[in-house]
Amino acid sequence: MLANVLTKTVRDRQLAILIGVAGVLLMALLGLGAYSGLDDTIADLYDSMPEAYLAIIGISDVSTAGSLILGQVVNLMAPMVLAGLGISMGASVIAGEEAAGTMGLLLGNPKSRTGLVLSKAGAxxxxxxxxxxLIWAGTYGVAVAFTTDMSSMMFGAAMVHVLAISLFFGFFALLLGSGTGRRSVASGASVGLLLLSFLGAGVLPLIASVAGLAKVFPWYYFNSSAPLNNGVDWGHLSILIGGTLVMGIGAIVGVNRRDLRTGEGGGGLIERLKERPMMRKVTKKITGRAKVSSIAVKTSTEYQGLAIIAGLAIFYTALIVGPMYNGLSDVLVDLADAMPEAVLAMVGFADMSTPEGWYSGEVFSLVVPAAMIVVTVMMGAKGVAGEEENNTMDLLLANPIPRARVIGGKTAAMVLVILGIGVATFLGTAVGSALGGLGIAYDGIAAASFLGVLLGLVFGGVALVVGAGTGNRRTASYAAAGLAFVAYFANAFLPVNDNLASWAKLSPFYYYQEGEPLVNGLQWGNAAVLAGLFALLVLAAVPLFQRRDVRG
Amino acid sequence: MTSQPAILTEGLTKHYGDVEALIDLDLSVGPGEVFGFLGPNGAGKTTMIRTVLDLIRPTNGRALILGMDSHESAVEIRRHVGYLPGDLALYPNLTGQETLTYFANLRGGVDWSYVDELADRFNSDLSKKVSDYSSGNRQKVGLIQAFMSKPEVLILDEPSTGLDPLVQQDFQALLRETAAEGRTVFLSSHTLSEVERVAHRVGIIRQGRLVVVEAVDELKSKAIRRLEMQFGSPVDEAVFRGVDGVHDVTAEGTRVSVSFKGEIATLLRAAMAHDLVNLNSDEADLEEIFLNYYRDPESEKASV
Structure with a gap:
């Protein structure tokens, strides 16, 4: 496997791909398991559902439970997972070697920069x-196991579209990484575009006046043609592939035109912005000066920039969603009438005809938990394991502080940062609700924001405990993110089937959503479960870290 | 000054699975001593240091720092220990100043004027970001960090990596001053000349075992030296053959060359009995002794 750059890259990345594939198949299995036997209920609903609604959830055929789940697989899970992996690989092609400081060594060999890009992009x-x-084959296997009829679906065509959109985002990250040498810039901007384009391509077509704008988002060319029903749309596919090729060429041009980095200047996006004279003032204000009075303070200032970006993202989303309700409320009321609770639950949306339901569906079901969990998992995974991987743990522990204090400091920083994002969530929703005249109760908004904070902390706690036990940052973030993914879908799917509904209580998302906090305010029981879980995870992290050798 | 050892290990052993990284290490380093810890790559130097600092845990045996158990009193011990890791990494987004402030805050009781003094001494610009430092300048920040609290025990793993010769000299002077104040320096190094210059005693570790612990002077006196003598008239080899400590004699006309170890007095007396015109002696080559220990598994038994 070390024969050349291509095979080595495959060797380094194959496990991540296999884990991603396994995750998608696990969710397909979970979904088909939960829905088996519900075909009749779902078929009855099909005719009554307006197409616009189906477009938001990215599903064009819900005639059977199987088609609903498989629709979720090809429209949401598989493209998100594969595009995510593509971004991770694309961003690392050049920028990863630079960050690791191995670029000099690699190019010390008779290998051109162009050759390097081609080998890694090939991998x-x-x-x-x-x-x-594998997802294609595995889903077929799962479908056969549940005797789901796939004959009317063009699953292969849909997976071709999935592959195209994944490559598109992978090459976008490759373009940025090769051009800037900054992995964080490349992956951050690519993930941002991925989410923006997913939301844009889903929501814009609902509003007639701006429907055409959806075409600026790559996601539009991925599934607006409903490849699962209609087969490959060669026009759309060629736009994605053409874009991918152009970005590949751009990456080669970019990497050949600039000085390569040695990996010592490991600053992230914020550091990069600080170097630009025009941005220096603003970024310095945002990030503040590094404060080093304690582990908690130092760690939280390191995440100040990220917290502000995540907080602003939630704030603005919550802000725009309020006024949008007024324009859409007629459609939404019709939709809500047409749909039984079961269908709403399975897509994680509440009754969107009420302002609270609208906010739950648009902001609190996905955007808030996703943003919170991304931040806490990153902080949790880096908390212990990050210091070890950066070789700074030895120096930190050479000071007269017990290991428990390291965990305490990192935990405090995580709580502090996520509380800040919680406040942004509250403010955005409160102002958005006021702007739209929706009149959502403030205690309800506070409750939903607080539960979001607690939910984020639970998965941050998972990342912390795995990092404390293994010292491996990647393992910690994959484990926590994977668990969050599974927990999200378990909570979305399981309640639909009465026999399995109670299993949803195993998912932390259940306690986040169950009490409808926007309507009912805080239910202390749910908050206590999440807070207790977080506390247990942190407490478990202490002995795990104390008992083992520090990686050096 | 207390009389208990600054560092004491008893049967210290560390296994990684089947790999025996450290085997039954018994060592005592006294207060006020500069102890040089030598050994080839992978011999177990860093493992020993990280075990003593409770970063990793011994499979068997124990280590006492200033009389305290390395695991039971890990936190208290670190109040009295300054440490420079061999593979030094610092936080790239902090400046040198911020880095030192952070560790000073975690440690407590650091006199900032001493930090400034050290920075002056090493000619270290603390206003720059760590990511902008060269490796030598990063190492200086690491060194200041280790010394800034005036710890009773300094554990330094490859401290002169990347330092230029002038800074190395300053650093060695600092080590001597530290020892003169009764503080202890445990110095793991590959720079044999540095160890020779500053260490009172050295220990050599090979394949996880401590193969020798000896005072540097003692080792030097055991070193084989070459002495070249020029006489006014030819001298017979046999004159030197029987002399104490002499190994090997070659005579070519009026020139006689001998290898010897130990005191030079007897050898000189024998030479002075003849018409000695000139003599030339090589400095005892400690490096060669060290290397012998590195190389030959049996050398600890053989007389040097």
């Missing part, structure tokens, strides 16, 4: 193709 194409193929 990315190979791995994503294999990943898409």
């Amino acid at each position: 990315m194409v190979l791995l994503l193709t294999v990943g898409a193929g």
Whole structure:
């Protein structure tokens, strides 16, 4: 596997692809398991559902439970997972070697920069193709096991579209990474575009006056043609592939035109912005000066920039969603009438005809938990394992502080940062609700924001405990993010089937959403479960870290 | 000054699975001593240091720092220990000043004027970001960090990595001053000349075992030296053959060359009995002794 750059890249990345594929198949299994036997109920609903609603949830055929789940697989899970992996690989192609300081060594060999990009991009194409193929084959297997009829679906065509959109985002990250040498810039901007384009392509077509704008988002060319029903749309596919090729060429041009970095200047996006004279003042204000009075303070100032970005993202989303309700409320009331609770629950949306339901569906079901969990998992995974991987743990522990204090400091920082994002969530929703004249109760908003904070902390706690036990940052973040993914879908799918509904209580998302906090305010029981879980995870992290050798 | 050892290990052993990284290490380093810890790559130097600092846990045996158990009193011990890791990494987004402030805050009781003094001494610009430092300048920040609390025990793993010769000299002077104040320096190093210059005693570790612990002077006196003598008239080899400590004699006309170890007095007396015109002696080559220990598994038994 070390024969050349391509095979080495495959070797380094194959496990991540396999884990991603396994995660998608696990969710397909979970979904089909939960829905088996519900075909009749779902078929009855099909005719009554307006197409616009189906477009938001990215599903064009819900005639059977199987098609609903498989629709989720190809429209949401598989493209998100594969595009995410593509971004991770694409961003690392050049910028990863620079960050690791291995670029000099690599190019000390008779290998051109262009050759390097081609080898690594080749590995990315190979791995994503294999990943898409495995999801295709695995889903067929799962469908057969549940005797789901796939004959009317063009699953293969849909997976071709999945592969194309994944490669598109992978190459977008490759373009940025090769051009800037900054992995964080490349992956951050790519993930941002991915989410923006997913939301834009889903929501814009609902509003007639701006429907055409959806075409600026790559996601539009991925599934607006409903490839699961209609087969491959060659026009759309060629736009994605063409874009991918252009970005590939751009990456080669970019990497050949600039000085390569040595990896010592490991600053992230914020550091990069600080170097620009025009941005210096603003970024310095945002990030403040590094404060080093304690572990908690130092750690939280390191995440100040990220917290502000995540907080602003939630704030603005929550802010715009309020006024939008007025324009859409007629459609939404019709939709709500047409749909039984079961369908709403399965897509994680509440009754969108009420302002609270609208906010739950648009802001609190996905955007808030996703943003919170991304931040806490990153902080949790880096808390202990990050210091070890950066080789700074030895120096930190050479000071007269017990290991428990390191965990305490990192935990305090996580709580502090996520509380800040919680406040942004509250403010955005409160102001958005006021702007739209929706009159959502403030205690309800506070409750929902607070539960979001607690939910984020639970998964941050998972990342912390795995990092404390293993000293491996990647393992910690994959484990926590994977668990969050599974927990989200478990809570969305399981309640639909009465026999399985009670299993949803195993998911932390259940306690986040169950009490409808926007309507009912805080239910202390739910908050206590999440807070207790977080406390247990942190407490478990202490002995795990104390008992083992520090990695050096 | 207390009489208990600054560092004491008893049967210290560390296994990683089947790999025996440290085997039954018994060592005592006294207060006010500069102890040089030598050994080839992978011999167990860093493992020993990280075990003593409770970063990793011994499989068997124990270590006492200033009489305190390395695990039971880990936190208290670190109040009295300054440490420089071999593979030094600092936080790239902090400046040198911020880095030191952070550790000073965690440690408590650091006199900032001493930090400034050290920075002056090492000619270290603390206003720059760590990510902008060269590796040598980063190392200086690491060194200041280790010394700034005036700890009773300094544990330094490869401290002169990347330092230029002038700074190395300053650093060695600092080590001597530290020892003169009764503080202890445990110095793991590959720079044999540095160890030779500053260490009172050295220990050599090979494949996880401590193969020798000896005072530097003692080792030097055991070193084989070459002495070249020029006489006014030819001298017979046999004159030197029987002399104490002499190994090997070659005579070519009026020039006689001998290898010897130990005191030079007897050898000189024998030479003075003849018409000695000139003599030339090589400095005892400690490096060669060290290397012998590195190389030959049996050398600890053989007389040097």
